[in-house]
Amino acid sequence: MSTTTLRVKTPPGFRVDASVLRPASLASMSVAEIERIVLPSGNDSCVVGDVFQVLRNETTVSEWNADGDTVTLVIDGAAPWLDCVGAAMDGGHLAVHGSVGDYCGLRMMGGVLRVDGNAGHFTGCEMRGGRLTVTGDSGDFAAGALAGDMEGMTGGTLTIHGNAGARLADRMRRGLVLVGGNAAEFAASRLVAGTVGVAGQLGPHFAYGMRRGTLLLVQRPAHLPATFTDGGHGFDVFWSLLVRSLADEIAPFSQWRADRLPVRYAGDLAVDGRGEILIAG
Amino acid sequence: MNAPATFEINGTAIDATFAEAFPMKATRLIITAHTPGWAMNAANSLTGFATSVIGCGCEAGVERMLAPGETPDGRPGVAVLLFAVSSKELAKQIGRRVGQCVLTCPSTAVFSGIDPATSRAPLSDKAALGSGLRFFGDGWQISKMIGTTRYWRVPVMDGEFVCEDTAVTVKAVGGGNLLLLASDLGAALAAAEAAVAAMRRLPNVIMPFPGGIVRSGSKIGSKYKGASASTNDAFCPTLIGLAARSELSAEVGCVLEIVIDGLTDADVGAAMTAGIGAAAGLGRAAGVLRISAGNYGGKLGPYHFHLHALAASLDGSRA
Numbered sequence: 001m002s003t004t005t006l007r008v009k010t011p012p013g014f015r016v017d018a019s020v021l022r023p024a025s026l027a028s029m030s031v032a033e034i035e036r037i038v039l040p041s042g043n044d045s046c047v048v049g050d051v052f053q054v055l056r057n058e059t060t061v062s063e064w065n066a067d068g069d070t071v072t073l074v075i076d077g078a079a080p081w082l083d084c085v086g087a088a089m090d091g092g093h094l095a096v097h098g099s100v101g102d103y104c105g106l107r108m109m110g111g112v113l114r115v116d117g118n119a120g121h122f123t124g125c126e127m128r129g130g131r132l133t134v135t136g137d138s139g140d141f142a143a144g145a146l147a148g149d150m151e152g153m154t155g156g157t158l159t160i161h162g163n164a165g166a167r168l169a170d171r172m173r174r175g176l177v178l179v180g181g182n183a184a185e186f187a188a189s190r191l192v193a194g195t196v197g198v199a200g201q202l203g204p205h206f207a208y209g210m211r212r213g214t215l216l217l218v219q220r221p222a223h224l225p226a227t228f229t230d231g232g233h234g235f236d237v238f239w240s241l242l243v244r245s246l247a248d249e250i251a252p253f254s255q256w257r258a259d260r261l262p263v264r265y266a267g268d269l270a271v272d273g274r275g276e277i278l279i280a281g
Numbered sequence: 282m283n284a285p286a287t288f289e290i291n292g293t294a295i296d297a298t299f300a301e302a303f304p305m306k307a308t309r310l311i312i313t314a315h316t317p318g319w320a321m322n323a324a325n326s327l328t329g330f331a332t333s334v335i336g337c338g339c340e341a342g343v344e345r346m347l348a349p350g351e352t353p354d355g356r357p358g359v360a361v362l363l364f365a366v367s368s369k370e371l372a373k374q375i376g377r378r379v380g381q382c383v384l385t386c387p388s389t390a391v392f393s394g395i396d397p398a399t400s401r402a403p404l405s406d407k408a409a410l411g412s413g414l415r416f417f418g419d420g421w422q423i424s425k426m427i428g429t430t431r432y433w434r435v436p437v438m439d440g441e442f443v444c445e446d447t448a449v450t451v452k453a454v455g456g457g458n459l460l461l462l463a464s465d466l467g468a469a470l471a472a473a474e475a476a477v478a479a480m481r482r483l484p485n486v487i488m489p490f491p492g493g494i495v496r497s498g499s500k501i502g503s504k505y506k507g508a509s510a511s512t513n514d515a516f517c518p519t520l521i522g523l524a525a526r527s528e529l530s531a532e533v534g535c536v537l538e539i540v541i542d543g544l545t546d547a548d549v550g551a552a553m554t555a556g557i558g559a560a561a562g563l564g565r566a567a568g569v570l571r572i573s574a575g576n577y578g579g580k581l582g583p584y585h586f587h588l589h590a591l592a593a594s595l596d597g598s599r600a
Binding site: 174175193194195212214233234235236237238240241242244245258274 | 313354355425432434439440
């Protein structure tokens with residue numbers, strides 16, 4: 001068990017790219033080596049030692065990590081100037097105390113990333129695996145695709161305890177996204193597949209251009225898209241499998257029961273039409 | 282004839298011989314349904330005409346009933362095991378049998394039943410399950426990833442047929458066997474039924490023949506061209522005075538065989554031990570005279586189950 005802690009001591013005064021700060025790679029480096037890591041920022045840059053106090057603890061197990069074999073990285077006192085936290089992360093545990101900037105968990109492939117605070121735009125963007133949890137709010141394009149890319153999230157689990165911004169799960173293809181609060185306009189738009197759950201209210205144009213996939217709603221929206229139709233009956237087995245898979249996720253999704261079937265709507269008929277909105281509240 | 286038995290349980294002689302078994306490819310499927318009865322209807326249909334790979338393509342049987350808490354979808358279910366001689370043949374049999382016997386059965390769903398993380402049998406290829414059957418949906422089928430598992434939802438007239446995309450297969454063991462030699466048919470049937478009942482209480486094994494019992498034990502080859510197997514004349518009671526290789530004494534009136542397929546050799550061995558214990562438990566007084574096993578001289582199959590070694594853990598006595 002190795003825990004590396006980066007405690008913010010001097011904010012750099014500009015946004016920095018923290019994608020090099022991955023648990024596994026830092027675990028194999030000495031404190032001095034970590035302090036010399038360059039954090040790029042456009043045409044500017046700084047080193048870790050300028051911004052963070054680096055601490056190494058070989059024995060302490062953090063409260064949220066009971067896996068003794070996993071390397072852990074803790075970023076303490078993070079702020080929105082820290083972009084790309086956990087980007088391309090492929091293993092280990094990364095705990096962030098404080099809010100982070102944009103691109104948190106960008107193209108993340110594995111491991112566990114937890115942000116005890118808010119996250120900026122593009123959270124979990126094009127995420128491929130692992131588990132990303134944001135205890136606060138997230139900005140726009142969470143679990144979506146970068147501009148010009150064809151696919152958003154393709155695996156893993158993104159949980160946002162608070163609210164999500166616009167274009168949640170835009171072009172998402174696989175994986176699970178759960179939002180404990182509200183989602184702004186165009187939630188689950190152009191969804192290719194995957195599962196998106198929103199406990200709060202939705203902004204306009206949700207499920208726009210949804211080809212396949214599942215949008216789980218706790219609250220019935222005021223208006224359903226005109227391109228969705230009654231989804232019929234007889235999906236009990238699928239619902240049972242889905243509900244069981246949500247048992248360890250956040251409430252209210254974890255509290256759903258297999259014997260209480262949701263109301264189903266199918267669409268978006270303007271495109272493939274094999275998506276579904278399940279209203280289980 | 283074999284050398285005289287040197288091991289007895291309740292007066293039933295245990296032959297100093299061994300059963301010879303072979304590598305096979307196997308999978309476990311979990312069939313669930315609205316009621317246990319409909320799950321069993323599908324399981325019985327799927328495992329029908331699956332007694333021997335010689336003529337059926339695979340050997341299959343019901344492993345056990347599953348409570349709702351043991352199945353992926355929380356409904357009552359049945360675990361079935363299928364064994365074939367190759368991965369290709371196993372995949373073919375899975376596709377045909379699930380397509381004709383489970384997809385068609387009201388309210389059923391089907392899932393892969395072997396957990397790669399806990400399987401004691403070496404893993405083999407993944408066989409197509411829903412990935413082949415999905416085409417029945419004619420474009421209306423929906424793929425759904427839940428966690429790391431892909432399912433297919435195929436619209437059917439009672440709702441949706443849900444099945445896992447692929448089935449995990451393993452390298453397994455087939456052809457473990459016991460030969461129960463008794464004074465008459467009644468005694469042989471009683472011994473065989475008791476042995477099968479004991480074996481069915483164990484996991485990871487099936488006895489693929491009707492009721493778990495086979496009367497037409499076979500030997501390799503035949504006097505007739507083109508027949509790969511023929512009657513095991515050495516154990517036919519009507520040939521005691523005729524067959525030169527007869528293994529039977531005059532007091533033997535009936536022989537029945539139990540064939541055991543298992544996910545590992547340990548599973549087959551445990552089942553054979555349970556079978557020996559149950560059959561010999563009836564003893565010579567009930568007409569159970571000897572317990573033997575079939576082999577091919579040890580030259581064909583890598584798994585040898587020596588009866589004395591298996592019976593050593595039972596309450597027997599050296600004669």
